[in-house]
Amino acid sequence: GQQLNQSPQSMFIQEGEDVSMNCTSSSIFNTWLWYKQDPGEGPVLLIALYKAGELTSNGRLTAQFGITRKDSFLNISASIPSDVGIYFCAGQLYGNAGNMLTFGGGTRLMVKP
């Protein structure tokens, strides 16, 4: 099956710093999505990307759909304490293959006050 490699696995950053994380896949996707999960909760959708090369922003978050359709990155600018959590990338290959999401292993973000 498809594999998503997400890195880094975890990171400590200083409040106010910019953060970058990425996902690479062994095969292509039609859609890339980025979710954030807080402890004890379900994933919350942050950004959805539908076209190769697409760059999309949501407040301090910016994500890009790689040209090869096998990768995506997420940037968070000027991090704040509430950015703490686990960020997951997910790829979707809709159509005959169904609509399931394939998730990366997550990036755990910890912010030093």
Next chain:
Amino acid sequence: NAGVMQNPRHLVRRRGQEARLRCSPMKGHSHVYWYRQLPEEGLKFMVYLQKENIIDESGMPKERFSAEFPKEGPSILRIQQVVRGDSAAYFCASSPTSGSHNEQFFGPGTRLTVL
């Protein structure tokens, strides 16, 4: 506008018992997906259903696990004769239809603990 609802939020079962997890999709959503998450891991797809139909169950174990989404009422994920390895968080997601631009929105999950 209520989001995806799941209950119970926490479920404790002894080995050999049955676990029933319920999911009510967002209003207007007719597609339901179940995922499982082990500690420190990403979510893994289990099954995709529309009303009264299982569309894709490629991620669901062949034994002991079943899912349904009846015409009326919530979607149910059923685990028979639970074992310790079934302990995990189970998430339900819903989308309005299928295909592009139909993002999946997740519920808060059911945390199953098997003693």
